Amino acid sequence: MQNYELMVIFTPVLSEEEYKSAQKKFTSFLTENGGKAVHENAWGLKSLAYPIQKKTTGLYWVLEYEAPSDFNEKLNIQLLRDESVLRHMFTALDKYAVEYNAKKRSGVSSRTEKAEV
Incomplete structure (x- = not known):
């Protein structure tokens, strides 16, 4: 199992319910x-940063997940088929990025660590 981060930009014309159901669809x-x-x-x-399909805004969503290495191809196909997705990007996370994200979520920053030492 590898660690990944997925950033998706959905079209801004989605309602709040459609935005949440799209997120649920990909997590399920x-x-x-x-x-x-x-x-x-x-x-x-x-x-x-630049217009995409004549749209200047987008609904951003970031998902950090663990999955087998062959899963990203399946997910890529699903993202490309979905018309509500403007752009998406996968990032493979190493152990340092996973550790940094966990610290960031818990509220511990590098400044507070240095101040305590």
């Missing part, structure tokens, strides 16, 4: 294929 697809969601974070509506 993950668990059905032997993966495990570690943490998910819905950033909400943000401006895009």
